[in-house]
Amino acid sequence: MLALLRPLLIGLLLIPVCCYWAQDQVIDRIFSLMVPPLALTILLALLNLPVRKAFPKLALNGREIAVVYAMLTIACAMSGEWMDMVAPSMYGFAVFSPNNPRYGTYILPYLPDWFFFRDPAPLKEFGEGGKTFGFFLSQLPMWWPKIGAWTLLLTLITTAMLCISALLKDQWVHKERLAFPLVQLPIALTEEAGPGQTPLWKNKLFWGSFAVVFAIDMLNGFSFLYPQLPHFNIRFLGDFNKAFVSPPWNQTGWTPVGIFPYLSALGFLMPTDLLFSLLVFFFVRKAQQIIAYSIGNEQGVFGGGGLTPSPPYFSEQSWGAFIGLFVSALWLARPHLKMLWAQISSGEKDTGENPGLPPRFLFVLMLVCIAGTAAIGVGIGLPLLFVLLYVGLFLAFSVAVTRLRAALGAPTHEMAFMGPHQLILDFHGSAGLSNELLTRTLATFHFMNRIHRTHTMPSLMEGLYLADRGKLSAKGMFLALFLAIPLGTVAGFLTHIYFGYHYTPVSWVSGELGGFVSNILSTPRPPNPTAMLAVLGGFTTVMLLDFIRFRIPGFWLHPAGYALAMNFGVDYYWFGLLIVLIVKVFVQRFYGLKGYSQLRQIALGLIVGEFMAELIWAGFSMLNERQMTYSISINGKMSWDQ
Template sequence: MANFSKTADSLETTLSEGRPQGRGWISLRVTLLALLLAPLTAYWTADQVVDVIFSLMIPPVIMTFVVAIINLGVRKISRRWALTEGELIIFYGMHTVLGAICAEWMNIVNPHIATYALYASSNSDYRNKILPYITTWLFVPYQDADKFKDYRDGGHGFHYFLTHLHLWWSYVLGWTLIVGLVGFAMLCINSLMRDEWTNREKLAFPIIQLPLAVVQMGAGRLPLWKNRYFTGAFLIMFAIDIINGFHQFYPNLPLINVRFIGDLQQLFPNPPFNAIGWTPIGIFPYMAVIGFFMPTDLLFSCIFFFFFRKALQVFTYAIGYTQSAGVFGGGGLVPSPPYFSEQSWGAFIGLFVMAIWVARGYLREVWQQILHGHPPGDRGVPHRVAFAGLVLSVVALCVIGVDIGIPLWMTFVTIVLFLIFSVALTRMRAQVGPPSHEMAFMGPNQMIVDFAGTQNLPEAGVSRMVNTFFFLNRIHRTHPMPHQLEAMKMGERARINQRALFIAILLAMVVGSILGHLIYIYRGYVWGAGDVGGDVSGTVSSFTTKHQPPNIVAILFVLIGFCVVLLLDFIRFQVPGFPFHPVGYALAMNFGLDYFWFGLLIVYLIKLFVEKYYGLKGHDKLHQVALGIILAEFCAETIWAVYSMTHNHFATYSVSINGRLGWNQ
């Protein structure tokens, strides 16, 4: 293992001494550097959402890459002043977590703060079902709407934003408290489960391969550019994306289409086979090549169960049912055959139960350490402290919910269900590393409605619950908990003091929430703020006007999804080489795989061929090719994103699954 020189401002020890870096506190300089550059990452994630709607977000990777390149130059002048690998990991960990907070969660939370008051005159649901029940320290009341009209209309500058920021601080701090408590609960769970998932089960963590390579390069350990497979893949992919970008400006230039190629549904115009629905054929190289890091059986399972879901749609249509928005748990959360959202929920609960079962021995050890106060062996956060933090976070959220006016049972069930889902998703991502884990509108609201019905739910409680916790019920593409665990895993690789990293991640969550709010408020004063409350008001209206009993069929499909996962896991344990993994089923029952299934199929076939004829050496070369392709796409996307941000949001080319010109550009 390479040695690292001690820094002037850090108490880190060298790796060669075999001890965790740091004596309890992270290096002050890298913390200050991460905070100094945090507004850039935050603004990028908020302004260019197309760059953060997949598992490996572009802004934190590129920010770390730039710092790593500069650090290489500093190392040539003075290693004493250069950042160590551990410090670069702290930088990446802080930026990926704050980016995750700034992305989907702030994109949902902040625009809703004022939208009901500003657009109440044109929306009766706002007036009748939301504004009467809002909490005034979380949402703008109707009587204060005039104070925020300039935010709605836009056309103002940075100075105007600063002079009106006092109107927003109570809302910013209130939401930061709620978001921070949810994030802290997840961080405590990760701290409790880290050793099990990283060292005992030895999960693959495919998503961290590029960030690890970047920080190792920046620390002088991994000369990426000297590998011809990496360099060749980078240059070819970068050239393709640059050519495609210039095609937007000069249409006479060629377009090398590596995004959406077509729609498989067009090959099946007649029923029942046209019930497969929108089935895009897309390559998306940066997403596809992540499959090279995924275990082969999991890669196969994702592809198989994607087609299994399409076959279910055809079968459902053939027996007389029609496909509706409820198939994927749409905005109204109306269950309908074949109950994919319910199957997904059952599958995730099954994955959670299996995760607990597999870790049962470890959890017994953890419980003893909680009771007797034994600290973790690697100087991580003591399990007693992490457990207390988890309990206090849940209790605090329940107290806030009751204070807002949400029935205690609704708040508690919402938080517990979300944490169950989060644990399953985090372990899944560490195990499989899917390029995206989009779970459309899959949240606790769905389960509460299915199991409790809507006939006995109080309107005030429903309105407050949906408004307060809507960010826990959206799409989960930038769910923060997997990013927290991945930062911890990277920290283990560099032997970073885990307590220090825990504090850094916690700080990043708070900073990410505050910066996210400020950036969205600023964007409102500059560009204007549209009406974004349709999904929330539609959900509230559906829950309060359709008085329905518990949905027995929907509950049955939750149980089916749960049993499928347990059955597949049981067979896998009994039959070596069984090809169907329950994680593939859980992922495929929702919408996320649709974008990149074709790219994964290509990668799967290439991977089989290389492993059969070239073995481990060929496998290693594929890894280098994958790293080159991903970094090339991210670098090219950075150029076009910066151009868009600095040229009045000009619709430039994008490598993303959702382009700036539309999903299919």
């Protein structure tokens, strides 16, 4: 454990920087491989190279850098999109209640005081901007109780996910041997090169692809600041949907044609069958929109999203698919779960290849965290069984998302408005639920429902995988991840609140949530049988695909591709993945493993080149008080036109 002291201290020092970046440059952490933690790790590895030559005893080894990366990833996730949901709603209903009567009618009377401000008076200076750092520090006493309550809730639910990850790690890593594509770059950065192997930093293909994409991003960045300079655009070249002018063929919504180098490069690291499946089901989803319009259902960018389901019920299909992935994961893990239960019952220690904390300890800690979350729910006025069902659905969904990312390595997993609330409204309806229950549930647990691009559980599992791959202490990595959870949460809160005093507060989330609550309360809805059938259809599709794959080895359609493609995030980068699939199949067919190894080096160079360029442009923006700069991201500063 003493060997972890240095990386823990470095991680603690870098967490505030990482969380500041995550809150200031929001678009840098909306994809699976988030920029702030990886860019800071790359920078740390680069700075470590001269130290290794001059003072080898003082230099960090690859294992220590891996611990730092894992901590930064969790901290970034905690201060990511969950923070975007929680922090604005914590103050937003109070701050904006004078201008929005819906808040006073539907929301403020039912908000629990533990988590939300209800009186706008103490927050008068918060939305004005222009305040100093010293003034921000002077206002913190009134914020600490709310920060503490939210940190406790988020830490409890995330620690439960950490325990589940630790219990499932041996099954997914050693027995099923899932690919974990997204950690291939961190592994390449942190693993020591063996005898006869060329380190990543000395590979010519890596540096060639790095140089090309880095030069393009720097040129585009200067062109953004100085428009008279040339601009090299490959990101959004057009909209495939515009090729069709008449219905039903124009009902597929926005279908951009373009290439994002870092997202496309991740496709080279994905298993080929999963990459193929993702693209096939993306086109299946678009075909469903054409069919839905043909039978009388107008389509937009995404049909049937949000908490108001409509044909073709993509969100419901996704829910069914993720339930199927969860059930499938449990079914495959039956022998492992049986062994775990025996160890839990007897109190045996972990007998895996890289032993971690005792299974009984992990199981009890998981139950304590779930019980603590349930106690908070009961404390704010929710029924115990309702909270347990709600949290159970979220944890099942979290396991499925984690398994999807461990197997597929999806560049994004953007599942907007998917969460327990959607299933409850579809299967139970809102008519029999009180206004108090609906408001308190949706306001307090909104982070479980809004979007899952920076979901914490996949990053927790990847951190444990890094420890296993690098022969690190599993107990030490568990401790590092556990510490990063509350520290990242608090750092995210403090950064967000400081921005509220120094700039202006983020208000759209509270407005969006207020609209949802008022809509649900003002228009009670019964159970939706069609939505239920869509959930069943998604579940059945996953089960059927698994059934076929178990009996036909090499079958190319994977259920993980269906689960991910039924939601919106793939739309940004589908074209780049299509190009990657063609290139990858060609190289593997004619050049074999050697050709694929070279392709992998090129892919890693593309990712590092883009992230280093983003480090420069994001750093420039942060140092210059949020000056608008070029970004490698899929949306944000420049809308859809990059």
